[in-house]
């Protein structure tokens with residue numbers, strides 16, 4: 103018999119934290135906390151396998167489930183001394199979803215289940231607090247009706263608002279037992295109006311309704327979108343947790359709260375959280391009342407006049423911080439905790455590894471290692487490489503003038519600026535139209551995910567540090583200011599106003615997610631500083647990695663930035679990019695359009711000094727590090743003159759007839775330029791071009807070597823080779839030029855000549871090509887295009903349906919297709935090494951900065967990856983993790 107139900111409570115559990123796949127994250131950790139002897143309300147978890155079964159069998163349940171659920175309920179009953187559905191002593195439960203990966207706010211929890219017109223009276227009597235009983239009942243009716251019966255929240259909110267207004271009450275806590283009792287009646291009436299049937303009174307019907315709703319919420323639109331954005335497979339399913347209720351809404355010694363064991367924004371070692379007295383469940387994150395700080399120091403720093411938990415509930419506070427410390431030590435990571443205090447007794451309701459910013463992630467990893475809780479290897483493996491991107495975000499220049507409109511909470515760090523927009527669809531549309539936008543909302547909900555993605559940053563006027571906006575923005579690495587309560591947002595008028603100042607949609611603001619400030623206009627920003635924990639952790643990573651990390655760069659600014667970021671050379675200098683300059687392109691066009699070799703040589707003579715001085719500068723910046731220079735690889739059409747004015751300009755420079763020139767340009771027009779006259783094909787047809795470039799490279803190497811005393815070893819790379827003879831022809835010209843330059847200058851030069859492997863034929867012929875090539879650099883962009891027969895420029899329209907239908911899991915231009923394109927890389931590496939054991943192997947496509955592709959490069963044993971400057975830190979960390987992962991796999 104399959105075990106579909108796993109119980110926990112009273113210091114033991116049938117599950118444990120390692121059973122996350124089966125029990126979901128929440129269930130596995132509830133079991134673990136029970137096993138640790140922490141105070142956890144008893145309950146049981148229905149496995150993710152039951153959810154999978156549910157979908158595989160037309161949304162029905164396995165036969166044994168019913169009996170197992172009854173056994174689970176009975177066990178909770180024994181531990182709590184209550185009975186589910188009993189009229190005199192009713193057990194109430196929560197029904198909570200929990201998948202393997204946490205999906206914040208994606209599926210709704212139902213609290214106080216088991217209440218009905220009879221049990222509510224018993225609850226009032228048993229607790230001696232009728233107000234509490236009816237407060238719990240109205241919450242249950244609202245949650246259950248929303249989640250299970252699909253009755254929108256606004257129905258209940260409207261009823262409540264109208265009632266409060268009529269009675270002149272402001273806060274929910276002002277309502278009496280009689281008020282709630284009255285409202286419960288109205289709520290039930292509304293449910294019946296909306297659904298056509300009375301609110302279900304049978305607790306077992308409620309329970310199965312709630313469990314079914316959790317399972318079906320796995321396939322709701324919010325969950326599907328979240329999974330797509332976070333690459334979570336649909337096949338995982340979710341677990342359901344049924345757990346005895348504990349009540350934070352039982353008066354002044356009761357409370358509910360959330361906390362992180364360290365600051366999730368900065369990583370500082372300080373307990374960080376919020377709570378509310380006399381409240382339940384989601385009240386803290388829902389922004390209904392402004393939450394209170396947990397620690398006294400946080401209260402003082404926040405300037406709050408509401409007592410902290412440390413002073414309001416000192417004994418529970420002491421117990422809570424001890425539990426927090428125990429959990430952090432046990433999980434060896436920063437924890438995100440949910441708890442409830444029922445009449446002075448602490449109950450733990452959830453623990454999980456807390457989400458954090460990249461900055462916090464680095465600091466926590468480094469400090470946990472320094473505290474001896476982690477090894478350095480583990481610390482390096484803990485930080486998500488692509489999250490480093492966040493640290494490379496700009497911040498506001500401290501010297502800049504700040505015209506502060508309002509200050510909210512520093513919910514997610516980094517600065518962002520853009521035009522304000524008040525809804526998510528519009529944010530997406532404006533972004534598509536090339537605008538930078540700041541999404542401004544009263545608060546966000548899961549329906550705003552796409553708008554948050556499109557926005558540079560997010561600003562809300564309500565909600566705390568743990569509000570939806572704050573949590574999601576941190577996860578996305580987007581700057582966010584939350585709870586800027588002095589701003590008034592008017593969705594109807596599309597305005598945001600403060601103290602008589604009105605900003606309209608399209609007005610520009612800057613938000614500072616590190617201070618919480620909202621600033622008027624565009625404020626100067628600064629590039630981030632990469633010191634402190636960043637450099638410590640990167641230093642550790644560098645010690646573990648085997649792959650070298652180079653950069654793709656041709657401008658001095660990019661090269662300098664890359665060296666800052668730790669690049670160990672240039673893996674790809676695209677020389678054609680050096681000719682798009684206004685003055686150079688004319689000479690370039692003269693060269694391309696010349697009728698004969700003499701004409702070409704005349705144009706090349708103009709280009710030589712420019713090209714040489716570029717290389718001198720690059721070589722000086724790279725100071726002795728290897729530099730791979732790719733010979734001209736033009737899509738020819740990008741250089742051809744198009745307008746009559748452009749043709750006239752080139753004609754004048756050449757002293758040629760514009761009409762003839764135009765005819766020549768038309769002759770060179772290609773139908774399919776990406777598979778056309780490019781790469782070494784140009785050098786084969788016009789070797790004098792390769793000669794000029796080789797001369798520029800070698801002369802620059804001599805000059806830069808003399809100047810800096812650090813001799814450069816240029817690596818001259820021939821693009822788009824598919825036949826060994828092509829490479830031989832071009833290589834002969836390069837070698838001859840090196841000899842000539844050495845003779846002319848009297849200097850000696852070290853250099854190597856190699857090729858790109860970016861065509862399937864080259865990969866297959868790599869053994870032969872390696873007879874001439876001293877290195878291979880895998881041009882995986884072109885190799886992907888040519889292996890799939892997909893043009894990268896045209897792919898967008900049909901790749902998306904492929905991804906949506908699950909034919910491929912990710913765009914192969916973003917992450918290397920390890921199976922197919924990867925096989926060609928593997929073949930070329932093997933065959934190349936067989937011919938030339940010391941052949942240098944690298945990769946220089948977009949994939950060089952993509953962590954999964956970097957893991958692949960480690961497995962194939964390449965020598966280096968090369969990526970854009972801003973990806974260099976990501977690649978360094980990913981390369982270290984790849985090396986560590988391989989070591990771990992080797993040990994196992």
Ligand code: ADP
Pocket residue numbers: 143195196197198199206207208209210211213345346347348349350382383384440441442451452
């Ligand atoms: P989410 O996954 O959205 O965090 P949870 O299942 O954790 O949803 O529940 C939402 C809220 O309800 C949490 O704040 C939690 O503390 C509270 N809650 C859940 N179960 C119980 C319970 N048995 N007793 C009291 N509060 C509960």
Ligand code: MG
Pocket residue numbers: 440452
């Ligand atoms: Mg939770």
Ligand code: MG
Pocket residue numbers: 735821822860881884
């Ligand atoms: Mg290419």
